[in-house]
Every structure is written in structure tokens, then in C-alpha cells.
Amino acid sequence: MTDFSLIETLRWQPDEGFIRLPLHLARLSRSARRIGFPEPMEVVAKLEDAVRDDKEPRRVRLIFDGQGRIDITTAPFTPLPQVTVWKLRIASTRLDSTDKLLRIKTTCRAVYEAARAEFTPQQADEIILLNERQDVCEGTITSVFLDDGSGILRTPPISCGLLAGVLRTDLICQRKARVGRITLDDLENGMLYVGNSLRGLIRATLQKD
Template sequence: MSVKAKGRGAKPVDLSLIETMRWEPGSGFTRIDQHLRRLNRSADALGFRPAPPDLMKQLQASVEGETPLRVRLEMTFRGKVEIVATPFAPVAKDAIWRIGIAQTRLPSDDPMYRHKTSRREVYDAARAEFPEDVDEVILLNERAEVCEGTRTNLFVEQADGTLTTPPISSGLLAGILRGDLIREGRAKSGLVKQTDLAGKRLFVGNSLRGLIRAELV
């Protein structure tokens, strides 16, 4: 029996937009242009005030040191920005994440889930279904189509080596890494059912952590 996600009715004024980025000494922010474009698109779509004109200066002022950082940018409906930088340990190249499939469902007809916001109830509910030693949890929609993970997009490797990732129409966030892989021709958008995952090489990923091998638990 599936569990439907709750949380409809949240007003944009009660939400914040979020971007989580990686910063490396020497090379700086990873995919910063894509992150800021997504932030501005979401702000426009949801009626937020625009990002402050000195946002890039604020980001640069938040980072320093000789180790990688995780930089979380949160912007309120009124355009107020909070930036928090914390140490970041990259995922090992040979890591294989254990992933589960949640009973909690992501409604494909709710456009709010196509923006990265502080509205996290559905993802928190899915995450709570599994113990901590499961690295990521994948959500399906009401049609049992695969959507996304609680913090990553999902990719299924095909026989020719290309990756298939669920389409936005299934109800999911257009991840920054996902977009890059599609533009580079390494991935393509296509409908994915739970049965399509069996026996396939799976990956999850986001802009912060990159692409990570995964296996179902």
C-alpha cells in the first residue's frame, strides 16, 4: 500500500529556495553558473524577490582554506540570503551506495517539487522508512514511475553505456549534474519503472557529490 506525500498548500512566502554547491581550493565553485540560473528561474516562477546583485560576492566571501567545502545557499521569499560553508569529504571513487525504494509517493502533478526548496516533508518521510546504513532512498510517483532520490537523481546504465534518467514529467527536480550529463550526451531522459532497475548498473548523483555507483537493498 503506497503512502501519498503530504505537504500541498505550502505558500511560497513560507518557503526558501536552496542551492547546495561544492567549492574546491584552486578551482572554486563547481557549476556555479548553473546553480545561480536555477535559483533565479525558481525565484521568478514562484514569485520570490530576485537574488541580491552582490550574491556572487557574498558566496566568495563565505569560502576560504585548503580543503573542499559544502556551501549551502538559502534564499527567502523576500530575497534574504544565508550562506553556510562546512567541510566536505568527497565520496570515494570506488564507493557503491546502498539504495532503497520508498513506499512514500511523490505526486507528479505538484509543480513545487520541480524546485529545490525547504519543503522537504515527502523526502523526510521516505528517508525515515530505511535505516541509516541505506545511503539513499528513491521515490516513485502515483503511477509507480521512478522519480528521484531524497538528495540525488537516479541513472540507469543501458547496454550501449548511456544513462537513462527519469523525465521531469514524472515529477522531480531538474538536478544540476543531471542537466550536465544530458547536455554532454552521456545521459538521456526516459521513463523508468521500478522493474527497469533489476539487473542494471545503477548510479545516483548530484552536483555536490558527482556520480556514484548504487545497488538496491
């Protein structure tokens, strides 16, 4: 029996419904198969029921366990202003590129919590993790994207040891992003973004002091 569950965090808009819902459902089903969980059942109906009476944007968190149980909680969500720029810092905590569980969104969050704890919220809005080869991987709650001037964003490959984020997948499918290794030096020579399906793409700057 596993001691963790799968997670999907979705954004619900009263005029649009669940943002990127097909990609979230596909990832949940794919992740369940990979770790031997049962196939999630009646997910859409349960999600719709959770926001049935809501009139404002919601953050919706779905947890799916190895017994096939689904738990859904919601909270108010305020979208970030388009002019938002997040401050980023690099964690000393490292990801292991051989850990296949990093490719799946689960409740196993210890490595991300350790990285986040290295800096206060005042010092950084998000923390970037590297792997054992010093490759840029991901943030604690976001995927990383680099505008290197090629006209299409670059985002690290899954093989570096990172989550297949839903926003990341969406941008790759739209050919707005491509997979490519990112080094620390690369971060000095391009425009940096982080993002996830809940918050969208966020402009970011790397803090050095």
C-alpha cells in the same frame, strides 16, 4: 507570503572554485521567477566571501527567501572515494507528479524526510521515491541514472515529479545522459547510479531484503 525558501547546495574546491556554478545560478534565478521571488542579487560575491579564508573542500548551502535575503553556511566536505557503492531501497512514500513544487529545490522537505525515515542509515545510503504511477523519480538528495547498455545514461523526466538536479542537467547538456521513463523492472536490467552536484555520480545497488 510563502512559508519556504529556495536552496542551492554547492561544492567548493580550493583549486577549482565552485563546481557547476553557472548551472546553480541559473537554477536559482529560474526558480525565483517561477514562484514570484525577487531576482537574487550579488550571489557570486556573497558565495566567494563565504569561502574566502578556506583552504579545504567545503559544502556550501545557500538559502534564498521571498524577501530577497541570502543566507550562506559552509561545512567541511570530504569527497567520496571513486570505488564507493551506495545501497538503495525503495520508499513506500510516493511523490505526486502533478506537484510542480517538486521541480524546484526548496526547504519543503517533508516528503523526502518521510521517505528517508523508512530505513536506517545502516539499511540504505539513499532512498528512491516513486510517483503515483510507480515511475522511478529520484532519491531524497540525489537524481537517479540508469546505464541500460545504450552508451548514455537514462534519467527520469521532470514530468514524473522530480527536481531538475544540477548534476542531471550537466550530464544531459554534455550528452552523457538522456531523459527517459524508468520503471522498477528497468532497475533489474541495468547498472544504477545516483548523484548530485555536491557528491558527483555514485554507483549504487538496489537492496531487496
